[in-house]
Each structure stands twice: as structure tokens, then as C-alpha cells.
Amino acid sequence: MTGRSRTLPVGALLLVLLAACSSSNKASPQVSATPSHPAPTSTAAAAPSPAARALTGPYVALGDSFTAAPLAPRLSGTANEACQRSAPDYPYLVAAALGASARLTNVSCYGATTRDLTFSQHTSGPARPAQLNALSAADRLVTVQLGGDDIGFSGIATTCGALSLTDLNGDPCRQHFTQGGADQLAAKISQAAPSVAAALTAIRQRAPHARVLVVGYPDILPVSGNGCWPEVTVARGDLPYLRGVETGLNAMLATQAARAGVTFVNTYTPSIGHDACQRAGVKWIEGLIPTSQAYPMHPNALGEQAMAGAIEAALR
Numbered sequence: 407m408t409g410r411s412r413t414l415p416v417g418a419l420l421l422v423l424l425a426a427c428s429s430s431n432k433a434s435p436q437v438s439a440t441p442s443h444p445a446p447t448s449t450a451a452a453a454p455s456p457a458a459r460a461l462t463g464p465y466v467a468l469g470d471s472f473t474a475a476p477l478a479p480r481l482s483g484t485a486n487e488a489c490q491r492s493a494p495d496y497p498y499l500v501a502a503a504l505g506a507s508a509r510l511t512n513v514s515c516y517g518a519t520t521r522d523l524t525f526s527q528h529t530s531g532p533a534r535p536a537q538l539n540a541l542s543a544a545d546r547l548v549t550v551q552l553g554g555d556d557i558g559f560s561g562i563a564t565t566c567g568a569l570s571l572t573d574l575n576g577d578p579c580r581q582h583f584t585q586g587g588a589d590q591l592a593a594k595i596s597q598a599a600p601s602v603a604a605a606l607t608a609i610r611q612r613a614p615h616a617r618v619l620v621v622g623y624p625d626i627l628p629v630s631g632n633g634c635w636p637e638v639t640v641a642r643g644d645l646p647y648l649r650g651v652e653t654g655l656n657a658m659l660a661t662q663a664a665r666a667g668v669t670f671v672n673t674y675t676p677s678i679g680h681d682a683c684q685r686a687g688v689k690w691i692e693g694l695i696p697t698s699q700a701y702p703m704h705p706n707a708l709g710e711q712a713m714a715g716a717i718e719a720a721l722r
Contacts, residue, residue: 461617461721462507463546467497468523468537468609472623473514473551475710476701489515489534494707496621497549499714508547513540519555520601523608541612548613549671549717551621553659556601557594557651563703566648567639574635577643591651595658602659606666618668619720622656624677624709625649626691634683637693638703671720673713680712 467473476490491512501510515527515534526533541548566579583590609618627633627649632642640648656674663670680690686697690709693702700706705713 461504461547463509464542464544465497465501465504465508465510465547465549466540466545466613466616467500467510467512467514467549468518468540469514469549469551469621470518470555471514471516471701471704472554472713473497473512473549473621474516475705476516489513490701491515494710496710496714496717499711500549500717503714503718504547511540513537514551517555518552520552520598520605521556523552523605538608538612541609541616543612543614545613545616547619547721548609548616549619549621550605550609551623552605553598553602553655554623556598557591557655562591562648562651566641566644570635570639570641570644573641573643575642577647578641579644580647583647592654595651595654598655599658599662602662603665606662606668610666610668617721618666619671619717620659620663620668621671621713621717622659622673623652624673624690624705624713625679625681626652626703628681628683629678631683634693637695638682639694669720671713671716673716676716677709677712680709 471490473495474490475492475495491514495512495514497510497512497514501508513534515522515537518527518537522534522536523538524536526535527537528534562579562583565582569578569582572578606618606620609616627638627640627645629649633640633645635641653674656672660670660672677690680688682689682691682693682703687708689697690705690712692698692700692704692706696702696706698706700709
């Protein structure tokens with residue numbers, strides 16, 4: 407998503423499907439692994455594996471809004487507020503599992519794309535430095551979760567939400583993005599692949615001794631059934647198509663991670679059955695009217711805990 411402001415128009419909020427985040431940097435002060443608001447406890451965070459405990463040294467979290475967790479209890483400080491980083495986001499949970507030696511620097515930011523790794527990102531406050539500036543040869547762990555905004559998910563959400571009003575039982579979104587025979591969204595995923603590859607190369611160059619984990623996106627839409635319009639404004643016939651867009655994005659990220667020789671963390675498979683259409687306490691993704699402190703169509707505290715658990719499992 408291209409949104410750089412901290413507050414979206416009400417109409418846009420009602421059409422969000424997969425918004426991702428914005429950028430920040432080491433020019434922002436290093437933050438403690440212990441947030442100012444206590445983060446929810448996750449089972450994995452409470453009992454890290456010996457391998458995870460052995461991974462000591464600086465940890466840098468790069469990413470977008472799925473990493474920053476906007477609208478959850480906000481962390482204090484200008485950089486945290488501008489990027490909408492929150493206490494329950496998974497970097498803090500992972501850092502807590504790794505212990506004090508992790509020395510977390512969280513530069514994830516609402517609205518971030520791969521471009522924001524190397525260029526300053528504009529937020530509602532002062533522009534935040536490039537996220538890659540947070541890296542150094544001393545780092546031992548880097549997580550990165552980017553790509554959704556590179557393919558324009560905010561615009562996709564707005565378009566598909568509006569089109570759902572015209573044909574609730576059909577697939578107007580798929581028809582719109584495949585008119586003329588070519589799938590525009592599949593093309594955008596392919597076009598984003600070189601940017602992801604370049605980003606991973608840059609991360610490896612700046613943090614050559616770090617374990618690098620590419621974090622995928624969790625399941626947002628139900629894998630069966632007719633959805634839950636208007637809680638999620640997607641026409642019934644468009645559910646398979648839009649799920650395919652997300653799984654296609656995750657597949658591209660996994661491929662680029664493998665080619666770069668880094669680890670891909672699959673958060674989609676374990677999140678099936680915890681999508682935005684599930685009831686409170688089961689859902690890991692909030693709907694358009696959140697039932698807990700989280701941005702619409704973004705992970706809630708349970709979702710952030712689940713992503714933290716998947717990362718911790720990958721470190722074992």
C-alpha cells in the first residue's frame with residue numbers, strides 16, 4: 407500500500423484487504439527488547455529452544471505494518487509513533503524469547519516497500535531513514551517482511567471492495583484484473599521479485615554474519631466458504647482469486663529466499679482457520695471492524711504471537 411499518512415479515510419478503511427507498512431531506521435534510536443507496554447505472552451516466547459537461546463547478538467527487524475502492528479498499544483518515541491510500531495509486534499516477542507543479548511533494533515514501519523530499505527520513507531512525521539541503515543556486521547539475526555505494498559495491495563483492496571458492491575456473488579475483482587487475458591496482479595508479483603532479490607543481497611552484504619529470515623504473510627481470507635461480507639468486503643467469487651494473489655506473493659518470497667540462501671518462514675499454513683472471518687479469540691487477523699486492538703485486516707495480538715512462534719521454530 408502506498409499510504410504514508412497515519413490515518414486513512416473512513417472509506418479506505420472499509421476497503422482494506424492487505425495493507426502492509428512503512429520504513430524507519432537505525433537513525434531512530436535503538437529500542438529495548440522489553441517494550442514500554444508489556445506484550446502478550448506466547449508459548450514459544452516463554453520457552454525458546456536451546457538453538458534460539460544460543461543465537462546471541464544484535465537482532466534487526468525490517469518490515470511493514472504486518473511487522474509493526476499498528477493500532478495495538480503504541481510504543482513511545484517519535485520514530486515508533488511515526489511508523490506505528492506497537493508493543494505486541496512479533497519482533498519484541500522474538501527478542502524476548504532470545505533473551506537480553508538479542509539487543510533488538512526494530513525499524514519496521516507502516517507503509518514500507520522494498521524501496522524503503524534503501525531510501526528514506528515519508529510518514530506523518532519526519533521522514534524515516536532507510537531501513538537498511540539499521541544493519542551492521544555485528545548483527546546476528548535479521549527478519550524482513552516486505553512485498554505486499556510492492557504489488558499495491560491497498561489499491562487492490564480498494565478496487566475489489568468497491569467492485570464487490572456491484573456483484574456480491576460473482577468475481578468482479580478477478581474480471582477487472584484479468585481483462586484482456588493477462589493477470590495484472592500475477593505480473594506485479596513477478597515484477598517485484600527482482601526488488602526482493604536485490605533487497606536480500608543488500609541485507610547479506612550489510613549483515614554478513616546474521617541469520618536472515620524472510621517472513622511470509624499469514625492467511626487473511628478463509629480457504630473455504632463464502633467469506634463474511636461486509637466484515638470483509640470481498641465478493642464470494644473473488645475469494646479464490648485473492649487467496650491466490652496472497653499465496654502467489656508468498657511463493658515468490660519463498661523462491662527469492664531460497665535463491666539468496668536465507669530462510670523463508672511460512673506463516674500462511676499455520677494460520678489457516680484463523681483468518682479475518684473467524685470469531686474473536688480464534689481469528690489472528692482482524693476484520694474491517696476489529697474486535698481487538700489491531701488495524702483492520704492486519705494481525706492482532708494472537709497473530710503477532712503466531713508469527714513470533716513460527717520465527718522461533720525456524721531458529722531451532
